[in-house]
Structures are given as structure tokens and as C-alpha cells.
Amino acid sequence: MNFFVLSLIKAAVVAFVLMTTLAYLQWIERKVIAHIQLRVGPRRVGPHGLLQPLADVIKLLTKEDMLPSHVNKIFYFLAPFIAVFFALIAISVIPFGTEISIGPIKTAMQLADLNIGVLFILGLSGMGVYGVALAGWASNNKYALLGGLRSSAQMISYELPMAMAIAAPLLMLNTLSFRQLVDAQAGYYFGFVPRWTIFQGPFPQIFSFLLFLVAAFAETNRVPFDLPEAENELVAGFHTEYSSMKFASFFMAEYANMVTVSCVATLLFLGGWHPIFPAEYGSKFVPTVIFLIGGLISIYHGLNPARAFDRITLPIAGIVFIAVGAAFLIPIVATILLPLFWFAAKAGVILFLYIWVRGTMPRFRYDQLMRFAWTFMFPIAVVNLFVTGLLVALT
Amino acid sequence: MPQIPTSVPLSWYLILSAILFALGVAGFLFRRNIITVFMSIELMLNGVNLSFITFSYKQGQNDGHIYSFFVMVVAAAEAAVGLAIILTVFKNRQTLEIDEVSSLKN
């Protein structure tokens, strides 16, 4: 098929899946945080609150879209657009799986395999600062301006340890393109330890992984670094004066940044779409087993449920799980779905870690945050890079 | 009306570089706000970078890219120090117009 048409179709599919993921990521976050805090979370709209994101979208779209009289109109309109644009474009260089062939079409599960994919992601995270800074400034409101400036200073300060934490595994893997990075992490040591970057080579990149995760928490303005948008500190930080769809844009940008960073962490450190143990030991059947167990648990709880309507919803959920698990056994579908499952599982673990930390930790004060970046993370990142370089040069 | 060429002639890049440089000079000479003057300097540097990369393409070697990289690094250092100087000027004179920082004149 024509390259242009194929790219358009792939872009449409990725955009649709990304938007749905963002919406349901919010549902997962609300449910998980609720259960951490010993409550239930949304359960009224649809079974177990599954239609809650739809209700939120309808609410945000139909809310009155105010334009306060004292704002700088051009930048007020431009800021959420910039934030969402740079957050969503980063998905275009992330590979989700191997090359697949659907019928006569052979294509890779990636929108654009740039030679310099890692630098592209770094550049976009730098440009994401503009959305926040402009939003804070254009609102003509001292809380928003303070929130915007603090948030941009925080994002810039943590870009430096993040870039150095990214540079360390690149020294070992010797390439900047994401697909080649994942291909260099294939294979197993001793037959069962995967050659992911955190286990690999002269220096297992565990410190880089931890540094990258902490810096990514700060880059995406998530707890414990979310002072600029904390509700009880600065009114609402840089998005105080925004309502309805523009406010939703900022949230979409934040979740999209989270997804991007989780995908980058998976590709750089956790081996992308390679399974944990080799195919000889049966890693092809892991997704089937997991979905089967999930389905059986759902059906078991559906038989004597805690709430009346669960007599219907839980068995249905169980049957859906078992059907998905069975889909992994069909060989044609499995070649597409298996790498996708492992990639989604690893990125999902990191996203769950994001949500888990949000429910657990208090937030930093602003000066503690900046001191943490410059006096603690930056020297560790430099030493880590130095040790990695030394060990790579010596072998 | 000449036909549209199939590939971009190299001189077009150099003309774009000249336009950017000339606009940078214009901004440098005609604007009054210190920060805008400084940004015009950055615009001039960008125009020159484009020239470097164009000639590097013509020669088939990537030395021009290295020079352009060094220009970027020097521009970064200069921006840092220059903005610190602007902050100090603002602290002492409470103004950002270059016409008002004229106590050594005449």
C-alpha cells in the first residue's frame, strides 16, 4: 500500500488507542487510589464506574467555557494547545512491537523510526515547559504565575538528571533509535536471565533506571513533585483560570506525558517487548494463563457477590477475560498480540507505580524539591554516567 | 513563470540565511527593549548557523555541523551571562529601555 495512506491509517489507530488509554488511565487511577485509601471510587456511572470517563468528557465539554476579562487572550488560547501538542506528538516515535504483516501489508508497529528517536523525546520534553509557563503567565493571576514559574523551573531542573540517566544505557547499547535499542536487548543470559538494560553488560543500569523514574515523576508534575498544581497549596497552580475543555487539555497532556515516559522507560531499561523468560520455557502462554486466572476469579466472585448487580457484571467480565486469553492462542493473532502484551504489561507496571506513589507519598516543598535535584540527583547521575563510561571503555 | 525546480537550489538556503541575518540586524538597531535586542542577536546567530549547514551540505562533509554546534554552545553561554547582566541592569536602573541607560552619555 502507499506509504502515505498506510501512515495515515497507523496514525489514526494509534491516536484512537492513545485517547482511549488516557481516558481509562484516569479511571484506573481513581479506582486504585480509592482502594489504597480504603474506599471504593466511582461506581455509579456504568458497572464499576466504567463509563465514568465518558461522563467526565461530557461534563467537561458542556461546561461553560469562560474567558476571563483580564487574561492575555492569544497566549491564554495558545497554552493548552502547546501543552497537548507536544505531549501527544511524542507517541509517534515509540515502537509497540515487532514488524507485523496483516495480509499483504508488512509494517512495523511504530509510526516513525527516527535514527535519533531518543533525542526527539528529550527535545519534546523540553518544549513541554512552554505550555505550563505560558498558561501561568497568561492567566494574569499571581497564584497561576507562581505555579507556572515553579513548575517550569522544576521541569528544567529535572531534565538534566533525566538526560544523563538516559545517556548511560545509550553508552552500552550504542544507538539512538528505539527499535535498535530494543533489538539490542533481545536474548538471555544463562538461558533464563533476560538481557534487559537493568541486567546487562558491564554495568547493570539499575541506578539509571531509578534516576530516570524519579526524574520522570518530576517532569510530569506528579506526586511527590506536584507542588505547582497542588489543590491546597496554590489554589490550583498554573491552571487556575482555565475551565472545561482547556482544563481537560492540561490533564490530557499530563496523562499523555505519563504514558510517554512509561513507554520510554520500558524501551530503554526494561527490554521493550521481549518476554521475561525464553520462549522454550513457555512465555507464549503467560498472557493466556493470566487472563484465564483473572476470568476464573471474576466468575468465582460472581457466584456469591457482595453487591446485587455484581451477579451480572462479574461473570460477564470473567467471560471477556477468558475470551481475550483464548485469543492469544490463535497463532496469527498471537504474533501481533504477544509483543504488544509484554510491552503493555511493562509500561502498565510503571504506570501503576505512578498511581501507587500518588496514593502513598506526601509532596515535597518547593525548595526541598530543587535542592534534591541539584545537590542529590545531579551528582549521582554524573557519577553513574562516569562509571558506565569507564566500564564500557574497559571491556 | 519559471517552472518549479525538482530540488531546492542551494542559493535559496543562503538567501534565507541572509534574510534572517538582515532582520536580526534590523531588530538590533531599531528596537529599544534590551531583551528584544538580545533576541535579535540570537536571530543573527541562527541565520549564520543555517549558512554553515548549507555549505556543509555542499561540501559533503559534516564539519559545518560541528561549527554550528559550537556556535550553539557559545550562544547558550552568552545568553546565560547576558541575561544575568540584564537582570543586574534592571535591578540598578529599574528600566529595560536602552535609551534610559545613558548616564555616561555626553
Place this chain on the structure above:
Amino acid sequence: MEDVILFLFFAAFTVGCAVNLVLQKHPISSALSLVGVMGALGLIYLQLGGEFIAMAQLIVYAGAIMVLFIFVIMLLNAGVEKGKTRNLWVKYAGLPLLVALIGLIAYIVQNVLPRGPGVNFGAFQHGNAYEIGIKLFETYLLPFEVTSVLILVAIVGAIVLAQKEIK
């Protein structure tokens, strides 16, 4: 054919943003126009085969230096420029002289530069990170180390200049 259209589009965007930079009254609008110039220039570098330089432009120039500019503008609360009466030379001879300068440069460049093949996207293959890295660390090692000392000097200078007064 697509190369020409893409180049003309990005070049028009660049010139438009540059003109906007010179003409806008408020420094923030000028700063954002400069960000637009740098982004479009990065894409033009990409067309010329300089992929590493394009990304360096995006990361360093558009993503760090311009953020610094915008911080300073927001911090100093720079307002709209007060327009005073200008010199007669500036008002009436400024624009024609500018156009004359650009026209002269364009004419000279068109006539002096030897006719050769044009620029095709993908024709220049030496701009990738590997080759630039090799050149940077082998042929140009001394300037590289000197610029790192320069950056250190700039950091120390900026901190000294911008710190609070010690009473």
C-alpha cells in the same frame, strides 16, 4: 517536488516569525516568535541532512535558551515598549535599505554560487550522531574541551551576577 514545497513552507514560516519578532511590541510575543523561528529552522536543517544538529537546535536553543529568555521576561515583568519619536532616517529609509541589502545579497549569491544539483532530502548521510560524535571527539577535541570550560565560566559568572546583594 515535495522538497521544494516543504522548504518554501518552512522558509515562509521562518521569515514570518522573524518579521513578527522585529515588529511586535511586547517581548513575550517576540520571544515566542523566536521559538517559532528556531523550530522551523530545525526542520530546515533536517531537510539538509543535519539530523543531530536539528535535534540539538530543538533541545538546546528552543528548549533551554528560549525558556531562559521567557523566564527573564516573566520575572522582570517586561511591559510593552514605549514608542518614542524616531530618527527620520529610521522611519523612512529603514525598510527600503533593508530590502536593498537583502536584494543585493540575493543577487550576488545567485550569480556567484556555481550551478549544481539542488538539495534533496536524504542526499546527505553524514549528519547522524555517530559521525558527528567521531568528529567531535577526534578532530575537534580541543575546541570541545575549551567550550566546556567556557560554559563553566558562564555558569559561575551568571550565578555571581544574579545573586542577592550581600550586605
